[in-house]
Amino acid sequence: MAHLHCLPPSVEPCVSDHMPxxxxxxxxxxxxxxAYRVDGDVYFSVDKFPGYGRLSGRKLEDNRAGERVTVDSRKQNPADFALWKSAKEGEPFWESPWGPGRPGWHIECSAMSVAYLGHSFDIHGGGMDLVFPHHENEIAQSCAACSQSNISYWIHNGFVTIDSEKMSKSLGNFFTIRQVIDLYHPLALRLFLMGTHYRSPINYSDSQLESASDRLFYIYQTLHDCQETLFQHNGTYLKDFVPHEIWNCVNKFHDDFKTCMSDDLHTPVVFAALSDPLKTINDLLHTRKGKKQECRIESLSALEKETRRVLTVLGLMPTSYSEVLQQLREKALKRAGLTEDQVLQRIVERTAARKNKEFEKSDAIRKDLAAVGIALMDSPNGTIWRPAVPLALQEYQQVIS
Incomplete structure (x- = not known):
């Protein structure tokens, strides 16, 4: 979680510590x-809570008994759920006014929420599969315990699929975050996850991760080059020198970010909006010498500052651009099954082939590296390499798009 830039929770409560x-x-x-008692069990009576079903939109008469749990003839209504279950042989138990037993599945969430957040708080999260019955039951029991109980926003995330199939151990397509970040940078995974709206299902694939990794490299390379240029000019930032069109770009990005995040955390649109300031930064970095240097530096500073602010809010701001760029290169080499020395040797061979006008050989070297996700970039100062989406995946992406 730390590698993914997820902030640690203030409290991680355990049910067993909150029995009272x-x-x-x-x-x-x-x-x-x-609620009512039956032979050491305590059941919540859904008939006593008229608002039952308001979160999921389900009606009591639509629920078919026996689908999720075994029908218990002792219940007043088949939809009634356990608040406390009497102890069974071999199970852990705690003492209670109703005899030894343990909590039902739902009650601990309500009790611990009250303990740390009070009866009313802003946001409650969870997966789509928890809307019913878990969160529906939480609302019922919390309101039954305190009529002032209220949660302002219920945030439910969509499911993860693997190459369009549901992730599951039985299908053999289940893996952990640790396995993913062994080959891909953690922030590439974060960017990929935030590239789909949290409520939508998200399809995990190597192709998607490669694209996210490539995009992340472009973002950090652009900001790294911008930062280097600003350092050369002592990072001066005189607001009055920023041209009107640059302020328009900065302010539009600021407003788009605020609007998108206020619209149910619409992060995919934020990343689309990020393209304009990055493109403008790249354009300014390659401005012709005849243009005013002061305006260029002031413009770069204003754009970089706003872009950095947004990336910080999104949890995508690294401690060092150069450090994360190097990490992205290392991950790309690992996926390609190459060392940097091997890539540099291939660059030397290609340079010699071009010098000898053996263009077929030089093209083959470039294509072989591109096939495994290593792109060669020619410049007046020589040839460098950077990570890229492997050719086969690029072709696949073009087909499906």
């Missing part, structure tokens, strides 16, 4: 007449 709070909440629900 859980038992107190169940007592409150019983006292308010919204």
């Amino acid at each position: 709070q859980i038992i107190d909440m169940i007592k409150q629900i019983l006292d308010n007449g919204c």
Whole structure:
């Protein structure tokens, strides 16, 4: 999580440390007449909560008993769910006013939320599969315990599929984050995940990761080159020297970012909006010498500052551009099965072939490296290499687009 720039939670509570709070909440629900006891078990009565189903949009009559849990004839309504379950032989248990037992699946979430956030708080998250019955039951029991209970926003993320198939161990297409970041930079994975709206299903594939990695390299290379240029001019930033059209670009990006993030965290549109300031930075970095140097530096500074601010909010700001660029190169070499010395040797061979006008050989070398995700870039100062999407995946992306 640290590698992915995920902020650590303030508290990571354990259910087993909060039995008094859980038992107190169940007592409150019983006292308010919204639950009943049966042979050491305590069940929530959904008939006592008229708003049941408001989150998922489901109606009680649509629920078919026995689909998710075994039908219990002791229940007043088949949809009633357990707040406390009496101890079974061999299971862990805690003492309670209703005898030894353990909490039901839902009650601990409500009790621990109240303990740390109070009865009303802003955001509750989880996967789409938790909307019903888990979160539906949370709302019911929380409101039954305290009528002032309220959550402003329910945030449910979509599922992950692998090459358009649902990720599952049974299909053999299940892997961990550690396995992914062994070959791809963690921030490339973060960029990939944020490139799809959180509520939408997301299709994981090597092709998608390669594209995210390539995009990340472009972003950091652009900002690295910008930073180098600013350092050469002592990073001066005089606001009055920034041309009107540059301020328009900066302000538009700022407004687009605010609008997109306010629209249910629409991160994919933010990344689309990022293209304009990056393109403008690249254009300024290659400005003809005849143009005013002061305006160029001031413009670069303004654009870099706003871009850095947005990347920081998105958790995509590295401690060092050059460091993460080198890490992206190392990951690309690992995926290609090459060392940097081998790539440099191929560059030497290609340079010699071009000098000898053996263009077929030089083209073959370039194509062989491109096939494994190593792009050669020619310049007046010589040839350098950078990571790129492998040729086969580029062709595949063109076909599906």
